[in-house]
Amino acid sequence: xxxxxxxxxxxxxxxxxxxxxxxxxxxxxxxxxxxxxxxxxxxxxxxxxxxxxxxxxxxxxxxxxxxxxxxxxxxxxxxxxxxxxxxxxxxxxxxxxxxxxxxxxxxxxxxxxxxxxxxxxxxxxxxxxxxxxxxxxxxxxxxxxxxxxxxxxxxxxxxxxxxxxxxxxxxxxxxxxxxxxxxxxxxxxxxxxxxxxxxxxxxxxxxxxxxxxxxxxxxxxxxxxxxxxxxxxxxxxxxxxxxxxxxxxxxxxxxxxxxxxxxxxxxxxxxxxxxxxxxxxxxxxxxxxxxxxxxxxxxxxxxxxxxxxxxxxxxxxxxxxxxxxxxxxxxxxxxxxxxxxxxxxxxxxxxxxxxxxxxxxxxxxxxxxxxxxxxxxxxxxxxxxxxxxxxxxxxxxxxxxxxxxxxxxxxxxxxxxxxxxxxxxxxxxxxxxxxxxxxxxxxxxxxxxxxxxxxxxxxxxxxxxxxxxxxxxxxxxxxxxxxxxxxxxxxxxxxxxxxxxxxxxxxxxxxxxxxxxxxxxxxxxxxxxxxxxxxxxxxxxxxxxxxxxxxxxxxxxxxxxxxxxxxxxxxxxxxxxxxxxxxxxxxxxxxxxxxxxxxxxxxxxxxxxxxxxxxxxxxxxxxxxxxxxxxxxxxxxxxxxxxxxxxxxxxxxxxxxxxxxxxxxxxxxxxxxxxxxxxxxxxxxxxxxxxxxxxxxxxxxxxxxxxxxxxxxxx
Numbered sequence: 248x249x250x251x252x253x254x255x256x257x258x259x260x261x262x263x264x265x266x267x268x269x270x271x272x273x274x275x276x277x278x279x280x281x282x283x284x285x286x287x288x289x290x291x292x293x294x295x296x297x298x299x300x301x302x303x304x305x306x307x308x309x310x311x312x313x314x315x316x317x318x319x320x321x322x323x324x325x326x327x328x329x330x331x332x333x334x335x336x337x338x339x340x341x342x343x344x345x346x347x348x349x350x351x352x353x354x355x356x357x358x359x360x361x362x363x364x365x366x367x368x369x370x371x372x373x374x375x376x377x378x379x380x381x382x383x384x385x386x387x388x389x390x391x392x393x394x395x396x397x398x399x400x401x402x403x404x405x406x407x408x409x410x411x412x413x414x415x416x417x418x419x420x421x422x423x424x425x426x427x428x429x430x431x432x433x434x435x436x437x438x439x440x441x442x443x444x445x446x447x448x449x450x451x452x453x454x455x456x457x458x459x460x461x462x463x464x465x466x467x468x469x470x471x472x473x474x475x476x477x478x479x480x481x482x483x484x485x486x487x488x489x490x491x492x493x494x495x496x497x498x499x500x501x502x503x504x505x506x507x508x509x510x511x512x513x514x515x516x517x518x519x520x521x522x523x524x525x526x527x528x529x530x531x532x533x534x535x536x537x538x539x540x541x542x543x544x545x546x547x548x549x550x551x552x553x554x555x556x557x558x559x560x561x562x563x564x565x566x567x568x569x570x571x572x573x574x575x576x577x578x579x580x581x582x583x584x585x586x587x588x589x590x591x592x593x594x595x596x597x598x599x600x601x602x603x604x605x606x607x608x609x610x611x612x613x614x615x616x617x618x619x620x621x622x623x624x625x626x627x628x629x630x631x632x633x634x635x636x637x638x639x640x641x642x643x644x645x646x647x648x649x650x651x652x653x654x655x656x657x658x659x660x661x662x663x664x665x666x667x668x669x670x671x672x673x674x675x676x677x678x679x680x681x682x683x684x685x686x687x688x689x690x691x692x693x694x695x696x697x698x699x700x701x702x703x704x705x706x707x708x709x710x711x712x713x714x715x716x717x718x719x720x721x722x723x724x725x726x727x728x729x730x731x732x733x734x735x736x737x738x739x740x741x742x743x744x745x746x747x748x749x750x751x752x753x754x755x756x757x758x759x760x761x762x763x764x765x766x767x768x769x770x771x772x773x774x775x776x777x778x779x780x781x782x783x784x785x786x787x788x789x790x791x792x793x794x795x796x797x798x799x800x801x802x803x804x805x806x807x808x809x810x811x812x813x814x815x816x817x818x819x820x821x822x823x824x825x826x827x828x829x830x831x832x833x834x835x836x837x838x839x840x841x842x843x844x845x846x847x848x849x850x851x852x853x854x855x856x857x858x859x860x861x862x863x864x865x866x867x868x869x870x871x872x873x874x875x876x877x878x879x880x881x882x883x884x885x886x887x888x889x890x891x892x893x894x895x896x897x898x899x900x901x902x903x904x905x906x907x908x909x910x911x912x913x914x915x916x917x918x919x920x921x922x923x924x925x926x927x928x929x930x931x932x933x934x935x936x937x938x939x940x941x942x943x944x945x946x947x948x949x950x951x952x953x954x955x956x957x958x959x960x961x962x
Contacts, residue, residue: 251263251298251299251304251381251385252298252304252307252308253265253266253295253298253307254307254436255307255308257903258439260436260439262295262296262298262299262385263385263388263389264439264440265295265435265436265439266291266292266295266296266385266389267389268435268438268439268440268442268443269291269294269295269428269431269432269434269435269436270287270288270291270292270389270431271435271442271443271446272291272430272431272432272434272435272442272446272556273287273288273290273291273427273428273431274287274288274291275446275449275450275557276427276430276431276556276557276583277427279449279450279557280423280427280583280586282423282424282427283337286334286337286338286424287427287428287431289330289334289338289391290337290338290341290342290424290427290428291341291428291431291432292386292389292391293323293326293327293329293330293338293341293342294320294323294341294342294345294428294432295319295320295323295432296322296323296326296382296385296386297319297320297321297322297323297324297325297326297371297382298319298322298323299322299378299379299381299382299385300317300319300322300371300373300378301373301374301377301378302317302370302371302373303317303319303322315367315370316356316361316367317370317371318346318347318356318358318361318367318371320342320343320344320345320346320347320358321358321361321367321371321405322371323342324339324342324343324404324405324408325371325372325375325379325401325402325404325405326382326386326393326401326404327339327404327405327407327408328396328400328403328404329386329391329393330391335407335411336411336424337424338424339408339411339412339415340415340422340423340424340425340428340870340871341424341425341427341428342408342428343358343408343411343412343871344357344358344425344871344872345425345428345429345432348576348871348872348873348874349412349415349416349871349872350416350869350871350872351872353875357872358408358409358412359409359412359413359416362409368402368405372398372401372402375397375398375401376397376398379395379401380395383395412871415869415870415871416869416870416871416872417869418869418870419865419866419867419868419869419870420866420868420870421574421578421579421582421866421868421870422579422870422871423579423583425579425871426578426579426580426581426582426583427580427583429577429579429580430555430556430580430583430584431556433555433556433577433580434446434555434556434557437555438555446557448528448530448557448559449530449556449557449558450500450557450559451500451530451559452498452499452500452559453500453501453522453526453529453531453559453560454522454525454526455494455495455497455501455522455525456525457521457522457524457525458490458491458494458495458521459495460491462488464789464790464791464794465486465487465488465491465789466483466487466488466648466652466655467481467483467487467488467489467491467492467646467648468488468491468492470492470646472492472495472496472644474644476642476643476644477619477620477642477643478614478619478620478621478622478639478642478643478644479493479496479619479620479621479622479623479643479644479646480622480632480635480636480639480643480644480645480646481493481621481622481623481624481645481646481647482623482624482625482626482627482632482646482647482648483623483625483646483647483648484625484648484653484656484783484835485625485656485779485780485783485787486656486783486787486789487648487652487656489593489623489625490514490593490623492623492646493591493593493621493623494591496589496619496621496644497589497591497619497621498589498619499587499588499589499619500558500559500560500588500589501559501560501561501588501589501590501591502560502561502563502568502585502588502589502590502591503518503560503561503562503563503591503593504562504563504564504565504568504590504591504592504593505562505563505564505593505594505759506564506565506594506597506598506602506759507564507756507758507759510594510756510758510759510761511533511562511563511564512533512723512726513726513730513761513762514562515531515532515533515562516730516732516736517736517762518531518560518562519531519736520735520736522560526559529559529560530557530558530559530560531558531559531560531561531562532555532558532560532561532562533561533562533563534561534562534563534564534567556580556583556584557584565592565598565602565605565606565609566602566605568581568585568609569605569609571585571609571612571860572605572608572609572612572854572858572859572860573857573858573859573874574859574868574872574873574874575873575874575875576873576874577873578873582616585613585616585618586616586617586618587616587617587618588618588619589618589619589621590613590618590619590620590621591621591622591623592606592609592610592620592621592622592623593622593623593624593759594623594624594625594759594780595622595623595624595627595631595635596624596625596626596627596628596631596776597758597759597776597777597780599774600852601852601854603631603849603851603852604851604852604853604854605854607634607635607638607851608854608855608858608860610622610635610638610639611638611860611862612860614638614639614640615860615864620639622635625779625780625783626775626776626779626780626838626842627776627842628776628842628843628845628846628849629839629842629843630843630846630847630848630849631846631849634849634851650836653834653835653836654834654835654836655794655795656835657795657797657832657833657834657835658785658786658793658796658797658798659782659785659786659797659798659799659800659832659833660797660798660799660800660830660831660832660833661800661802661827661828661829661830661831661832661833662799662800662801662802662829662830663801663802663804663824663827663829664801664802664803664804665803665804666803666804667686667697667769667803669801670769670801670803671704673767673769673799673801674686674701674750674767674769677748677766677767678705678708678748678750679748680748681746681747681748682748682765682766682767683742683743683745683748683749683750683751683764683765683766683767684748684749684750684751684765684766684767684768684769685750685751685753685757685763685765685767685768685769685784685785686701686750686751686752686753686768686769686770687752687753687754687755687757687758687768687769687770687771687781688752688753688754688770688771689754689755689771689773689813689814689815690754690813690814691714691715691716691754691944691945692946692947692948693771694712694714694752694753694754695712695714695943695944695946697752698710698712698752698942698943699943701750701752705750708748708749708750709741709742709745709747709748709749709750710749710750710751710752711725711728711729711742711749711750711751711752712725712751712752712753712942712943712944713725713726713729713751713752713753713754713756713757714753714754714756714944715754715756715913716912716913716914716944716945716947717912717944717945718909718910718911718912718939719908719909719910719911719912719913720909720910721941721944723909728741728742729741729742729743729751729757729761729763730742730743730744730761730762730763731743731744731745732744742763743762743763743764743765751765755773755777755781757781757784758777758780758781758783758784759780761784762787763784763787764784764785764786764787764788765784765785766785766786766798767785767798767799767800767801768781768782768784768785768799768800768801769800769801769803770800770801770802770803771802771803771805772802772803772804772805772820772823772824773815773820773823774815774816774819774820774823774845775822775823775826775841775842775845775846776842776845776846778802778823778827779838779842782800782833785798785800786798797832800833802824802827804824805817805820805821805823805824806820819845819846822844822845823845826841826844826845827841859874888913888914888915888916888919888931888932889911889912889913889914889929889931889932890911890912890914890919890922890931890932890933890934890945890950891910891911891912891925891931891932891933891934892910892912892933892934892935892936892938892939893933893934893935893936893955893956894936894956895910896925896933898910899925899927899928899931900925900926900927902928904928907927907928907929911928911929911931912931912934912939912944912945914932914945914947918947918950919932919934919950920932921952922934922950934950935949935950935951935954935955935956936956937949937954938950938954
């Protein structure tokens with residue numbers, strides 16, 4: 248008998264191996280979740296046994312195009328009666344929709360969608376007597392006792408499954424067994440022969456005693472955290488020890504969220520290093536759009552673990568959690584992974600509009616899942632604070648710094664200027680004095696222009712540009728340069744750890760949780776809470792000698808028109824600029840008043856109609872179904888697509904998943920909508936090489952047909 252395969256190139260995983268790997272994961276997950284392990288094993292074996300069908304074997308070995316839809320899970324359902332009847336509901340939940348939504352699938356390939364098309368039952372049944380013996384033999388080899396049966400029983404099994412599916416998809420709710428199988432299948436498919444090895448590390452509670460450290464310069468380190476209250480809400484200045492405090496409040500596995508990729512990468516590396524001694528085999532992961540290009544201790548194999556079930560600590564963006572709010576593919580698996588864990592939502596004030604509504608909805612859902620929610624912020628409008636307290640109820644520990652403690656964090660003298668040019672004499676003086684300068688713009692194009700100008704002015708001074716429009720590999724490299732740390736987390740003397748003059752020009756991606764400390768800032772006006780975060784990158788290092796000493800921050804007057812003010816509201820920018828006092832020390836104890844002046848009220852966007860988990864605890868999605876990812880992109884003003892340079896196209900088409908991600912440049916759809924797309928991977932749009940440069944990143948103005956290299960065009 249020819250060896251049956253489960254996966255195509257490059258793995259070419261044998262079907263027997265894959266079913267065993269998934270069964271190992273499913274049983275481990277069931278044990279953790281207190282679900283029946285024997286049922287999990289049976290579902291894992293059944294879910295892909297249909298891949299024994301010769302049509303699947305033909306397709307897995309051949310990349311040809313086919314006119315008819317073939318779904319291997321339909322063939323798996325033919326074997327249902329081999330298993331105990333009392334297990335049918337769980338088994339069907341695991342098998343019917345482990346890849347596709349059972350109905351209204353985005354590709355019309357769900358089990359119930361196929362009923363509207365061709366006669367798929369006969370097609371999937373095929374020559375049953377010829378191919379089913381291979382499946383029966385494999386089942387027996389895997390420890391499932393079975394006697395072969397004929398085509399009629401197979402049809403009855405599928406008929407039973409279809410009837411069950413029709414009933415289930417009329418019931419609102421979610422299927423835990425579907426989530427368990429999807430999580431196990433994803434885990435085993437990613438790790439293949441290393442599945443068992445990595446399961447030994449899954450679901451461990453991290454040892455966080457490292458964070459019990461105390462220091463008089465970090466007032467939160469001396470606050471009591473041992474409270475019986477389930478949730479936490481802490482407001483404290485940047486550099487007060489908020490991260491340690493939040494970790495000390497956790498008791499189980501931890502999901503730690505931050506808003507920006509750069510801050511997530513930095514936190515991942517920081518926590519990995521801090522916890523290494525007490526957790527030599529720590530399963531800590533990072534998850535965001537480009538997390539597969541983030542390496543841990545130079546071990547490339549770590550990258551495949553990032554999105555998988557069971558980590559001790561996972562550092563991510565709340566948008567990765569948004570799948571549970573909107574019922575997107577895999578949301579059941581994520582729910583099971585999160586259930587009862589500790590969730591840290593750091594820098595929650597940075598979210599506005601739809602993002603803020605999503606975070607508040609997540610707080611609501613996570614509380615319903617029995618999670619302990621720990622929220623930290625340096626700045627938060629009172630109205631938002633009250634809303635969070637309202638969502639979490641009375642079971643919440645609230646912590647703030649006293650006015651006297653806040654006074655020790657006064658570290659910036661503000662100067663209001665009308666244009667960037669007014670700051671140039673001060674930048675020149677700082678460079679002469681071997682100081683580190685940080686320039687922050689609200690828009691990528693303006694940051695690029697300022698970078699080129701400063702580079703011409705100071706050709707002998709190290710200067711770095713950082714924003715979101717770089718190839719992901721290039722951006723990851725530049726983030727490392729900014730932090731000034733090598734792969735092991737040791738100082739290498741670049742930028743942040745430099746003792747000489749340097750300049751960094753950036754957008755707002757440097758605002759949150761990047762542990763950098765520069766000497767002078769020039770920034771465009773942003774909303775007051777964002778400005779305070781930016782200021783936290785200046786004079787951040789605290790010693791006994793630095794307390795009471797300030798460093799200069801120059802704030803450029805806001806634009807007066809709506810378009811130039813984007814992505815912010817022009818009126819919010821003007822109020823934020825007005826509330827700042829020129830040539831004065833920014834007093835930390837006065838910040839709350841300034842924030843509430845700028846945000847006297849908050850229009851909390853209602854996303855209840857889009858969320859599948861309602862505020863009353865009800866669920867509005869049908870079982871065995873999920874929604875399209877596009878819903879999230881429509882709601883959020885985020886980079887919904889990616890692009891690649893024309894010269895990278897051939898390499899991209901033939902590269903591994905991780906290498907493809909490294910070549911991609913996040914971009915908004917409107918900038919590339921007229922371009923062609925690659926046919927593999929994430930199907931990125933193809934842009935002219937002239938539109939990208941390693942130093943300055945993507946120039947969207949150069950994305951036009953006339954800039955393509957004619958030598959790359961197919962005539």
